[in-house]
Amino acid sequence: MRHWTQLGEAAIPGSEKSLILYRGKDDFSIKISGGYELMNTRKHGSEDALGSLPCKRLKNTETARVLIGGLGMGFTLAAVLEAVGAGAEVTVEELIPEVVEWNRGPLGEFSGRPLDDPRTRIHVGDVAKLIRRSKGCFDVIALDVDNGPEGLTNSANDWLYSMSGICAAQDALRPSGFLAYWSADPDQAFHDRLRRCGFFVEELNVFAHGSKGTRHTIWLASVEG
Numbered sequence: 001m002r003h004w005t006q007l008g009e010a011a012i013p014g015s016e017k018s019l020i021l022y023r024g025k026d027d028f029s030i031k032i033s034g035g036y037e038l039m040n041t042r043k044h045g046s047e048d049a050l051g052s053l054p055c056k057r058l059k060n061t062e063t064a065r066v067l068i069g070g071l072g073m074g075f076t077l078a079a080v081l082e083a084v085g086a087g088a089e090v091t092v093e094e095l096i097p098e099v100v101e102w103n104r105g106p107l108g109e110f111s112g113r114p115l116d117d118p119r120t121r122i123h124v125g126d127v128a129k130l131i132r133r134s135k136g137c138f139d140v141i142a143l144d145v146d147n148g149p150e151g152l153t154n155s156a157n158d159w160l161y162s163m164s165g166i167c168a169a170q171d172a173l174r175p176s177g178f179l180a181y182w183s184a185d186p187d188q189a190f191h192d193r194l195r196r197c198g199f200f201v202e203e204l205n206v207f208a209h210g211s212k213g214t215r216h217t218i219w220l221a222s223v224e225g
Helices: 045-056 075-083 097-104 127-132 155-161 163-172 188-196
Strands: 005-011 018-023 028-032 036-040 065-069 089-094 120-124 138-143 173-183 200-207 215-222
Touching (some): 005 097, 045 138, 045 215, 065 127, 075 089, 089 097, 089 127, 127 155, 155 163, 163 173, 173 188, 188 200, 188 215
Parallel strands (some): 065 089, 138 173
Antiparallel strands (some): 005 018, 018 028, 028 036, 200 215
């Protein structure tokens, strides 16, 4: 039986639940109160893909402007930074301040400390509010704020997966930009919702770790096919 040591706990705003950070022998885990594991430093292949896949399709990566919703364990941010150029700017909006603190601590070693990169801009706040007030600002918006369209951690995230949320994200993109969503599972209704908003949609199934086992879903949406 694996031994986990609890290192921290953070309340989820607008919810009765909390996030709990654990350290194992050679990895970290973030679980939601009740025991469900949300992320682990050993299994981040799909988080890497969320950052790298849309950025690699940009015509200009050198000065790309990227928005990431949800810092997690920093792997999506690290993948974006790897894929864009020296003149890029990557904004990360994270709702829970303790998650930022955990990434600045020993957890950050696993992702290569991307918060220390001078291209990174980290803000504590609701990414939905930032999207609402942004018009034509970003080449990529990559969202990993919950377990998928059927929210697990916070029902307030539902707006991001709604028609109005998708359209607001579309307005926040620059021409030829990409909107990317991470999900633990496929969701045909959400796929169809993206298409009804006028996006060309690719649904990708990506391994969480290595080349076998659990797969996660990434939707890549663009206004140009």
